[in-house]
Amino acid sequence: MTALIAPERAALIPEVRKPKAIKLPSVADQTLRNGLRVLAARRPGVPRVEARLVVPTARGDVAPSARIRMATRTLLSGTSKRSSVDIAELLQQIGGNLDANSDEEHVVLTGSALAPDLPVLLDLLAEVLIDASFPDDEVALERARLTQEITLMRSQPETVAREALMKRMFGRHPYGRGLPSPAEVERVKPAILRSSTPERLLPTGSILVLVGDVRPDRAVAAAEEALSGWKADKRAPKPGLSTPPTIKPGATVIIDRPGAVQTNIRMGGPAVNRSHPDFPALALANLVFGGYFVSRLVDNIREKRGYTYSPGSAVQHLDQASYFYVQADVGTEVTGPALVEIRYELERMLAGPIEPSELQSAKRFLAGTLAMSIQTQAGLAGYLAMLASSDLPLEFLRDYPKAVEALDADAVIEASRRHLAPHRLVTTLVGNSEAIEPVAAAFGPVETSAGG
Amino acid sequence: MARRTATATKSRATAATKTRKIPAPTLAVERFTLDNGLRVVLGPDRSAPTIGITINYDVGFRSEPEGRTGFAHLFEHLMFQGSHTLEKGEADKLIEGNGGVENGSTRSDYTNYISMLPSNALELGLFLEADRMRAVRITEENLKNQIDVVKEEIRVNVMNRPYGGFPWIDLPPVMYRTFNNSHNGYGSFVDLEAATVDDAADFFARYYAPGNAVLTVTGDLDVAETTKIIERHFGDIPRRDVLPIPDCSEPVPDKERRAAKDDPMAPMPAIAVGYRVPDPISQLEDFLAAVVLVEVLTDGDASRLYQRLVKRDQIASHVGGLLGTFGDPFDVRDPTLLQFLAYHPGGSAEQVLTALDEEIDRVAEGVADDEVQRVITSITSAHLRRLDHLLQRAMLMCTLEQQRGRAELANELPSLIAAVEPAAVSKIATEWVRPDKRAVLEVRPGGSR
Numbered sequence: 001m002t003a004l005i006a007p008e009r010a011a012l013i014p015e016v017r018k019p020k021a022i023k024l025p026s027v028a029d030q031t032l033r034n035g036l037r038v039l040a041a042r043r044p045g046v047p048r049v050e051a052r053l054v055v056p057t058a059r060g061d062v063a064p065s066a067r068i069r070m071a072t073r074t075l076l077s078g079t080s081k082r083s084s085v086d087i088a089e090l091l092q093q094i095g096g097n098l099d100a101n102s103d104e105e106h107v108v109l110t111g112s113a114l115a116p117d118l119p120v121l122l123d124l125l126a127e128v129l130i131d132a133s134f135p136d137d138e139v140a141l142e143r144a145r146l147t148q149e150i151t152l153m154r155s156q157p158e159t160v161a162r163e164a165l166m167k168r169m170f171g172r173h174p175y176g177r178g179l180p181s182p183a184e185v186e187r188v189k190p191a192i193l194r195s196s197t198p199e200r201l202l203p204t205g206s207i208l209v210l211v212g213d214v215r216p217d218r219a220v221a222a223a224e225e226a227l228s229g230w231k232a233d234k235r236a237p238k239p240g241l242s243t244p245p246t247i248k249p250g251a252t253v254i255i256d257r258p259g260a261v262q263t264n265i266r267m268g269g270p271a272v273n274r275s276h277p278d279f280p281a282l283a284l285a286n287l288v289f290g291g292y293f294v295s296r297l298v299d300n301i302r303e304k305r306g307y308t309y310s311p312g313s314a315v316q317h318l319d320q321a322s323y324f325y326v327q328a329d330v331g332t333e334v335t336g337p338a339l340v341e342i343r344y345e346l347e348r349m350l351a352g353p354i355e356p357s358e359l360q361s362a363k364r365f366l367a368g369t370l371a372m373s374i375q376t377q378a379g380l381a382g383y384l385a386m387l388a389s390s391d392l393p394l395e396f397l398r399d400y401p402k403a404v405e406a407l408d409a410d411a412v413i414e415a416s417r418r419h420l421a422p423h424r425l426v427t428t429l430v431g432n433s434e435a436i437e438p439v440a441a442a443f444g445p446v447e448t449s450a451g452g
Numbered sequence: 453m454a455r456r457t458a459t460a461t462k463s464r465a466t467a468a469t470k471t472r473k474i475p476a477p478t479l480a481v482e483r484f485t486l487d488n489g490l491r492v493v494l495g496p497d498r499s500a501p502t503i504g505i506t507i508n509y510d511v512g513f514r515s516e517p518e519g520r521t522g523f524a525h526l527f528e529h530l531m532f533q534g535s536h537t538l539e540k541g542e543a544d545k546l547i548e549g550n551g552g553v554e555n556g557s558t559r560s561d562y563t564n565y566i567s568m569l570p571s572n573a574l575e576l577g578l579f580l581e582a583d584r585m586r587a588v589r590i591t592e593e594n595l596k597n598q599i600d601v602v603k604e605e606i607r608v609n610v611m612n613r614p615y616g617g618f619p620w621i622d623l624p625p626v627m628y629r630t631f632n633n634s635h636n637g638y639g640s641f642v643d644l645e646a647a648t649v650d651d652a653a654d655f656f657a658r659y660y661a662p663g664n665a666v667l668t669v670t671g672d673l674d675v676a677e678t679t680k681i682i683e684r685h686f687g688d689i690p691r692r693d694v695l696p697i698p699d700c701s702e703p704v705p706d707k708e709r710r711a712a713k714d715d716p717m718a719p720m721p722a723i724a725v726g727y728r729v730p731d732p733i734s735q736l737e738d739f740l741a742a743v744v745l746v747e748v749l750t751d752g753d754a755s756r757l758y759q760r761l762v763k764r765d766q767i768a769s770h771v772g773g774l775l776g777t778f779g780d781p782f783d784v785r786d787p788t789l790l791q792f793l794a795y796h797p798g799g800s801a802e803q804v805l806t807a808l809d810e811e812i813d814r815v816a817e818g819v820a821d822d823e824v825q826r827v828i829t830s831i832t833s834a835h836l837r838r839l840d841h842l843l844q845r846a847m848l849m850c851t852l853e854q855q856r857g858r859a860e861l862a863n864e865l866p867s868l869i870a871a872v873e874p875a876a877v878s879k880i881a882t883e884w885v886r887p888d889k890r891a892v893l894e895v896r897p898g899g900s901r
Contacts, residue, residue: 004549005542012537014579016550017572020501045499046836047475076753088754092826095474095833097752114474114833141766148769148797151719155614262604262612294541294548303541306600309608329608361549368551368570375500376840 004357019364022371022401025380027394028216032224034232035204039384040219041211043377048095049118049212049219050381053109053125054389056319057200058174060237062104066180070139070188071197072102073146075109077138079131084138087124094120104174105241105319106389107201112378115213122226129201129230134193147182154179157257157329157430160451161264164255164428165325169268173244175318203230205239207388211381243320246270249426251445256433263335263431267342268325269424271315274390280403281415282324286315287362288412289349289420290326294361296345297326305341307334317390324419332432336439339427346425349416354409367401474832474870477839477863481849482675488691489663490585492682493849493859495670497842501571503671504843506850507581510666511659512561513637515698519646522602522639525558526647527655529598531565532556534589535580543580550576560637560777561785562854568843571672575681578669582685585662590652599644606638614717618895619724619791620777626711627726627789627891632700661692668850668859671842702787704728704884709891716898720769720797723804726891727884729775731786733856740869741876742884743781746773746790747827748819748877749811754826756811757792765807767799782861783851790885801894809887816881819874832866 003010028040057063076098077084091098096113098121113121153159163178170176208227210219247270272278283291290297290313301307311328326346330338374380374397387396429436433448440446482494513524534540547554552569569577610616621636628634667686669678705728730738749757750773761768772793775781796804838844839862849859861868 004545005538009537009539009542013546014575016576019551019570019572046477046840048833048836048840085754085759088752089826092752092754092830095829095836112833112837114829141763144766144798145762145769148720148795152614152769152795155717155719157612260612262607292548293554294545299541302601303597306597307604309601309605329604329612331604331607357545357549361545364551365548366551369553371500371551371570372502372553372568375502375842378837378840 004361019367022367022397024394024398025374026216027384028220030220032203032228034228034230036206036208036227036230037388038208038210038220038223039388040209040214040216040223041380041384042214042216043211043380044213045377047115047213048377049113049115049121049210049214050377051109051111051121051125052209052381052385053206054385055107055109055201055206056105056239057102057107058105058241059200059202059239062174062241063200065104065177066184067188067192067196068102068107068200069146069180070142070185071193071200072100072107073142074134074139074193075100075128075132075197077142078133078135079127080133081127081131090120090124096121098124104177118210118214118219119222119226122222126226126230132197134190134197136190139188139190139193143185143188147185150179150182150185157260157262157264160255160257161266161327161428161430164253164430165266165268165426168253168426168428169247169323170244170321174241175244175321199233199236202233202236203227204232204236207385209381209385209388211384212377241320247323247426249423251447252427252429252440252443254433254437254440254446254448255428255430255451256448257431258434260430260432261332262329263332263429263436265328265330265335265338265342266325266428267425268323269419269426271322271324271419273317273322274392274396274400278415278418280400281407281411282315282419283366284359284362284404284407284412285349285416285420286313286324287365288354288358289313289345289416292365296348297342300345301328301330301338301341305337307331307338307341326425332435335429335431335436339440339443343422346420346422349420350413352409352413354412356409359409359412363404366404370397370401474829474836474866476866477836479839479845479863481859481863483853483859484679486662486683486687488687488689489661489694490686490689491666491853493666493668493853494673494675494678495668495845495849495859496673496675497670498672501672502842503569503571503574503577503669503673504846505567505569505577505581506564506668506843506846508562508564508666508850508854509660510561510664510697510854511563512559513635514560514632514700515659516635518631519643520651521635521643522637523643523647523651523655524563525637525639526598526602526644527652528556528558528563529602530590530595530652531584531588533594533598535584536587537583539589540594543584546576546580552577558637559783561783562851564847564850566843566847574673574678578681579685581667582689585660585665585686586689588656590649592649595647595649595652599647602644603641610638614715614719615722615895618722619726619793619893622713622895623724623726623789623791623891623893626709626893627705628702628787630700630702632698633702633787657692658695661694662686662689663691663694666850666854668846668853670846670849697785700785700787705889705891707888711892712894712896714896714898718895718897720795720897721801722793722795722895723801724893725792725805725808726789727889728787729790729880729884732781732784732788733786736868738876738880739781741872741880742790743775743831743869744824744827744872745815745877745880745885746775747831748815748823749773750792751827751830756815757808760807760811761794761796761804765799765803767803767807768794768796769798770795782848785855801892805892812881812885816878819877821874824872824874824877828870828872831869835865
C-alpha cells in the first residue's frame with residue numbers, strides 16, 4: 001500500500017482495513033403510460049420519504065427565463081381547490097416540504113413528508129402540475145419579490161462572478177443568459193403562466209424519485225395512482241436544448257466592483273460528461289488539482305500562501321455541456337500572484353509527475369464520498385435523480401469507482417492535457433478594476449466592464 | 453480504565469399523544485468516561501459502512517478574553533496545523549486519502565471537529581483526534597499563514613458582501629452589555645494579528661484538556677471494540693484541570709435597545725429583532741415552547757409573519773426566524789436569542805415592528821390547537837431528517853451530552869416538543885417577546901447599485 005504521508009510517521013498510525021465495496025440499492029424503476037419514469041428505493045433510517053421530480057422544460061426551444069422562473073415560484077401558489085395557505089398548511093401537517101426550482105432546462109420539485117403521508121404528497125404534486133391556477137394577486141406579489149431577489153443576488157459578488165463566467169463561456173446560448181432583468185420579470189402576466197406552463201411541464205421525459213421508509217413497489221403504485229392524470233402531449237417536441245457552441249478562449253473579462261477587498265477569480269473550460277470514456281481520469285485530475293482539501297491548489301494558495309479561504313475546482317454537468325472550473329476569492333492585493341500560482345498548478349498537472357500517494361488519495365476520496373453521498377434518504381434521492389436525468393444506469397455507482405481504481409498516473413496526466421490546459425480556459429475576475437487591471441492586462445488582453 | 457455509566461435507551465414509550473402518529477426515534481446511546489475526564493458517547497448503527505466522529509471542546513467565542521476577539525476560531529484553524537505525531541497537512545491527507553471528509557466549527561459555546569469516514573478507517577479517525585488532543589504543533593509560520601486564511605474568510609463572509617455578519621455579529625452588541633456575549637466572534641484584524649505562538653499554547657493548555665471534551669462516534673461500529681480503541685488512543689492523555697464554564701449571565705433588558713448600521717453594499721433595508729428566551733437547559737420545557745413559537749411565526753408560507761409582512765402588508769420580501777446563535781436551538785447555553793429577520797423594501801422599519809408586535813400580541817391572546825399541532829409535526833419531521841445523517845446525528849448528540857449530559861434527548865425531543873401546549877406558546881409571547889425587552893438592529897442600505 002502506498003503511504004499517504006512520510007514513511008517514518010506512517011509507521012506510527014493505525015492500519016486502515018480494506019474498504020467495503022459499495023452496495024447497490026434495490027430500485028424499482030417503471031415508466032408510466034404518460035411517459036413519467038418513476039424510481040423508488042427503500043432507506044428506512046427515519047420514518048420519512050424524500051421526493052424529487054425533474055421535468056425537462058426545453059422542448060424545441062428554451063423556456064423564457066423570466067417566465068419559467070415566475071412559473072416555478074407560483075406553482076405552489078394555488079389550484080382550483082386550494083389556496084397557497086392551504087397548500088402550506090397541508091405540508092406542515094404531513095411533516096413535509098415542497099419547493100420548486102428551475103434552471104435553463106429543468107424545473108425540479110424537491111419534496112418530503114412523513115412516510116405514511118407519501119400519498120398526500122403525491123396527490124399535491126399531481127394537483128399543482130395539472131391544476132396550478134396562478135392567481136392574479138399571487139403572481140403580482142411574486143413578481144415584485146423576484147425582482148427584489150434578483151437585485152439582492154446581483155449584489156452578491158459570487159453571483160456576479162458565476163454569471164460572468166457562464167456568459168463568458170456560453171455567450172448567447174441559454175446557459176450564458178444568467179438572471180432575467182427586472183423589466184423581463186415585469187412583463188410576465190398570469191394569463192401567460194396559465195397558458196404556457198402546462199405546455200412546458202409534461203410527464204414525457206420527466207423523472208420522479210421516491211426514497212425513504214417505503215416499499216419501492218408500493219411507492220411506484222402510489223405514484224401511478226396519483227400522477228396518471230398528468231397527461232402527455234403527443235404533439236409536444238422532444239425535450240432537449242441545442243448544443244452550445246465550443247467555449248472560445250480569449251480576453252480575460254474584468255467586472256468592476258470599485259473598492260472591493262477581494263477579487264473573485266473564476267476560470268472555466270470545456271469538459272466531458274459522466275458517460276464519456278475520459279470522465280474517470282478527468283475526475284481524478286480535478287481532485288489532484290483542486291477538487292478537495294488536500295489538492296495541490298488548496299495546499300499552494302491557501303495552506304502555503306494564505307491568499308484565500310476556500311479555493312477549489314470542479315467538473316459541472318449540464319444536459320448539453322460539461323465544464324471544468326476553478327475558483328478562488330483572493331485578497332485584492334494578491335490577485336496577480338494568485339493568478340500566477342493557479343496557472344502554475346494547472347501546468348504542473350500537464351507536465352506530471354503525479355505522485356502515487358496523490359493518485360491513491362484521489363481514488364479513495366472519490367469512492368468514499370460517493371458511498372457516503374447515497375446513505376441518507378435525501379442523498380440517495382438526489383443521486384438517483386441525477387443518474388436518471390443523465391441517462392446513466394444504477395450500475396454507474398459500482399462501475400465508476402471501479403473504472404477510477406484501474407487508472408494510472410499517465411492516464412490522469414493525459415486527461416489533464418486534454419481538459420486542464422490553461423490556454424483552453426477562459427478567465428473572469430470580479431473586483432476592484434483599478435487595482436487589478438494593470439496586472440491582468442500584463443498577462444494578456446482584458447475587457448473591463450462596469451457592474452457588480 | 454473506562455467507567456461505563458449508562459446503557460441504551462429504549463424510550464419508545466412516551467411517544468405521541470392524540471392524533472400524532474410519529475414514532476419516537478430509538479437510537480442506541482452508550483456512554484463512558486475515561487480516567488482523564490474525556491466523556492464518550494457511542495451511537496452504533498450498522499445500516500451503512502460509515503462512521504461519524506464529533507469531538508466538542510467546551511470553548512466557544514463567548515469564552516474569549518478581551519483583547520483576544522476571534523481567538524477561539526483562529527485556534528480551531530490551528531488544530532489542523534499538525535499534532536503530536538503528524539506534521540501540517542498530514543491528518544487531512546489521511547482522512548481524505550482514505551475516503552473521508554472533515555471540518556471544524558467555532559460556535560458561541562463550543563468548538564467542534566467533525567469527520568465522516570468509511571468504517572474501515574474507524575481507528576485511524578479516532579487516532580487522529582487523540583493525536584491532536586495530546587498536542588498541537590504551532591509554529592510562527594503556520595500561525596501567520598492561518599491568520600491570513602482567517603482574514604480572507606472574514607473578507608469573503610463579512611467585508612466583501614452585503615449583509616455580511618447580519619445578524620450574528622451585528623445583533624449581540626445591541627442586545628448584550630457584557631464582553632462575552634456582545635463581541636464579534638470572528639474577531640478584529642488587530643486582535644488576530646496580535647496573536648502569538650505562546651497565546652496559542654496557553655489557549656490549548658486551558659481549554660483543550662480531555663475533561664473539557666466530549667467525543668461522539670456514530671455509525672458502523674462495535675461498542676466493545678470501539679471502547680477499546682478509544683481507551684488505547686485517548687486513555688494515556690494526561691488529565692488536566694478544567695476551567696469552570698464562564699458565567700455569561702446578564703439581566704434581560706428593561707427597555708428596548710436599538711442600533712442602526714450602514715451597509716454600502718446592501719440593496720434594501722433589513723432588520724433584526726432579538727428577544728431573550730428561557731434558559732435552554734434549566735428551563736427546557738419553557739424553552740421548547742419558544743422553539744414552537746418561532747416556527748408558528750416563521751415556518752414556511754403558512755407562518756404568521758410571512759402571511760402578515762410578505763403577503764398582506766407587502767412590506768417585506770423575506771422574513772425569517774431563528775432560535776440560538778446560528779439557528780440551532782439545542783447548541784446554545786443561556787443567555788441566547790430568539791431572532792426575527794426581515795428584508796423590507798416595501799416599508800419602513802417602524803412598519804415592520806408594528807406588524808411584528810401585533811402578530812406577537814395575537815399569539816399572546818391564544819393559538820389554535822390545530823395550528824400548534826401542524827407546526828409541531830413540521831418541527832419533528834425536520835428533527836428526524838437531521839437524525840438520518842450520521843454526522844449531523846453525532847454533532848447533535850455530542851452537544852446534548854456536553855451541555856446537558858443527555859445525548860438521549862436526540863430520541864426524546866419529539867415527544868417533549870409534542871407535549872408543548874398552545875397556552876405555553878402564548879405564555880412565551882406574553883412574558884418574553886415584548887417590545888421593551890428587545891434589541892433592534894436596522895441595516896440601512898447604501899444603494900450601491
